[in-house]
Amino acid sequence: MSKEQHKIDTEDLIKQTAKQLFFGEGKFKATTQEIADAAGVNRTSINYYFRSRDNLFDIVLEEAINKVNDKHYTILISDLPFRTKLEMWLDDELASAIKYPFLEVYIVTQMQSKCKHIRRNKNDVQLAQQALEKELAEEIKQGRMKPISTTQFMINIASLVSFPSCMRPLLMDSFDLDNERFTQIIKERKQVILDLIFK
CATH class of the missing domain: 1.10.357.10 (Tetracycline Repressor, domain 2)
Structure with a gap:
């Protein structure tokens, strides 16, 4: 798997996990750590790809x-x-x-x-x-x-x-x-x- 494909896959995994927590389970206040744990990634990955938990929330909401x-x-x-x-x-x-x-x-x-x-x-x-x-x-x-x-x-x-x-x-x-x-x-x-x- 190329580095670029790994990046895309990780971003998508985080977004899908966040969407499930926020809108599938109603955990609107899920923390960065909770999202990371559910996705099986490091918490720093979320900040790296999305800058903040709030920015991630806005992205998945808009996409949905x-x-x-x-x-x-x-x-x-x-x-x-x-x-x-x-x-x-x-x-x-x-x-x-x-x-x-x-x-x-x-x-x-x-x-x-x-x-x-x-x-x-x-x-x-x-x-x-x-x-x-x-x-x-x-x-x-x-x-x-x-x-x-x-x-x-x-x-x-x-x-x-x-x-x-x-x-x-x-x-x-x-x-x-x-x-x-x-x-x-x-x-x-x-x-x-x-x-x-x-x-």
């Missing part, structure tokens, strides 16, 4: 959000049927909710201070919205969905997907759920959401 945004855009502008697009979008969102159950919580609570600089290509957003609006109008015209504005539709979808993750601790306590049962409920959300949307 941008990866989701990029995938959503790719799905929305594809030539696939509307329902297929929605199913793919739900698969991706719900898989992320299972793998990183605390990511949504952090984004919501830190939107102003941490997420305002996340890149968003306005042209991509506009193209995706235009595609969605056109296809949504066709679904309504064909009688497969009840009339609804594009904005309300997106708010509904975001709410149906994100609410369980954002409210995870309260829901688990209220319904006396363990992690396994809660994960199963999240997996069931796709069909529940599709049944609510389509006639």
